[in-house]
Amino acid sequence: MVRTIKLNDGKSIPALAWGNGTGGIEHSGQKAIDTGVVALKAGILHIDTAQIYGTEKEAGQAIPAAGLDRKDIWVTTKLSEASHVKTNHADIKRSVQESIDKIGFVPDMILIHTPFVPENGKLVEFWQGLEALVEDGTLKGCSIGVSNYRPQDIEELMKVAKLTPAVNQMEYHPYVLNHLDPLLALQKEHNIVTQAYGPLTPVIRHPTGGPLKPVLEKIAKRISKDTGKEVDSAVVLLQWTIQMGVVAVTTSGNPGNVRKMAQGETFGKEGDLTKAEMDEIEEAGRKVHFRGYKEHMTKEFPEPDLPQDL
Numbered sequence: 159m160v161r162t163i164k165l166n167d168g169k170s171i172p173a174l175a176w177g178n179g180t181g182g183i184e185h186s187g188q189k190a191i192d193t194g195v196v197a198l199k200a201g202i203l204h205i206d207t208a209q210i211y212g213t214e215k216e217a218g219q220a221i222p223a224a225g226l227d228r229k230d231i232w233v234t235t236k237l238s239e240a241s242h243v244k245t246n247h248a249d250i251k252r253s254v255q256e257s258i259d260k261i262g263f264v265p266d267m268i269l270i271h272t273p274f275v276p277e278n279g280k281l282v283e284f285w286q287g288l289e290a291l292v293e294d295g296t297l298k299g300c301s302i303g304v305s306n307y308r309p310q311d312i313e314e315l316m317k318v319a320k321l322t323p324a325v326n327q328m329e330y331h332p333y334v335l336n337h338l339d340p341l342l343a344l345q346k347e348h349n350i351v352t353q354a355y356g357p358l359t360p361v362i363r364h365p366t367g368g369p370l371k372p373v374l375e376k377i378a379k380r381i382s383k384d385t386g387k388e389v390d391s392a393v394v395l396l397q398w399t400i401q402m403g404v405v406a407v408t409t410s411g412n413p414g415n416v417r418k419m420a421q422g423e424t425f426g427k428e429g430d431l432t433k434a435e436m437d438e439i440e441e442a443g444r445k446v447h448f449r450g451y452k453e454h455m456t457k458e459f460p461e462p463d464l465p466q467d468l
């Protein structure tokens with residue numbers, strides 16, 4: 159049984175996802191299928207794809223290639239700018255249908271990739287287009303949500319939404335917590351689950367690793383000892399993310415790293431971070447502000463005045 163997180167629409171989503179939009183897998187054809195198979199066979203039962211990654215088809219193909227049944231795997235996709243979706247409902251429906259056709263089935267979740275996918279001033283109308291597709295059965299059984307939405311975007315939607323977004327997918331890790339505080343408070347109020355992309359940013363994108371480096375290394379040693387498995391700082395961060403109640407959307411094009419990140423599904427209690435370890439990570443993370451993805455979430459959502467490193 160993989161770890162899951164309960165959504166506001168009643169469904170349970172696998173808490174660890176393998177994405178085919180980065181890590182050299184995006185637009186990669188056969189590699190997206192082959193590495194998807196490695197992830198699925200290793201026990202990661204959630205694939206995160208998007209129109210803009212050019213790998214929706216491969217997300218669908220990886221499932222039978224791994225010898226698995228579609229109903230046992232969660233697939234998330236996103237409507238992207240590249241699809242030139244306009245905000246009228248017919249265009250949204252056409253764009254959604256294109257994704258369904260490429261994936262080969264109705265996915266488990268569709269997100270709006272950024273608040274800039276809808277035409278300017280049409281954020282609410284776009285959301286209503288997705289709601290209409292749930293109502294008319296096109297998206298039967300499919301959760302709908304958003305990505306890279308800032309506090310002002312969530313507030314605007316929630317004034318009129320009939321269906322609350324199930325999730326907001328964003329860059330999430332200890333080095334952006336100070337920035338995200340108001341957004342996360344709003345999501346808590348509306349019971350919107352956070353999905354973390356870029357969860358490994360402190361380990362792989364921060365130039366020195368920053369104040370978290372020694373903390374993660376210490377915890378990795380402790381878990382390796384207690385579980386008898388080879389655990390590194392990346393795996394510790396994924397454990398922390400999931401224990402924060404957040405879906406961790408990570409990736410790797412390297413089968414060894416894919417198998418390592420899947421280990422968290424098998425650790426049992428010894429692999430859980432203690433309350434003290436969780437707090438130590440958050441405290442170290444909050445000392446700095448560092449983003450890996452600068453193009454998202456910073457427009458008209460001011461960043462905290464903190465150093466990038468100590």
Ligand SMILES: NC(=O)c1ccc[n+]([C@@H]2O[C@H](COP(=O)([O-])OP(=O)(O)OC[C@H]3O[C@@H](n4cnc5c(N)ncnc54)[C@H](OP(=O)(O)O)[C@@H]3O)[C@@H](O)[C@H]2O)c1
Pocket residue numbers: 176177178179180181182206207271305306327328354355356357358359362390392393407408409410411412415416418419451454
């Ligand atoms: N909604 C959005 O706007 C948005 C934006 C960005 C990403 N995403 C989604 O999120 C997914 C993940 O994004 P991300 O790349 O930012 O995630 P990430 O988890 O921060 O980074 C993934 C990278 O970490 C490396 N890695 C994995 N395990 C490692 C280990 N044990 N030690 C060292 N390095 C390790 C991988 O490199 P190797 O391949 O060398 O192992 C991989 O390239 C994407 O594929 C996409 O599906 C969504």
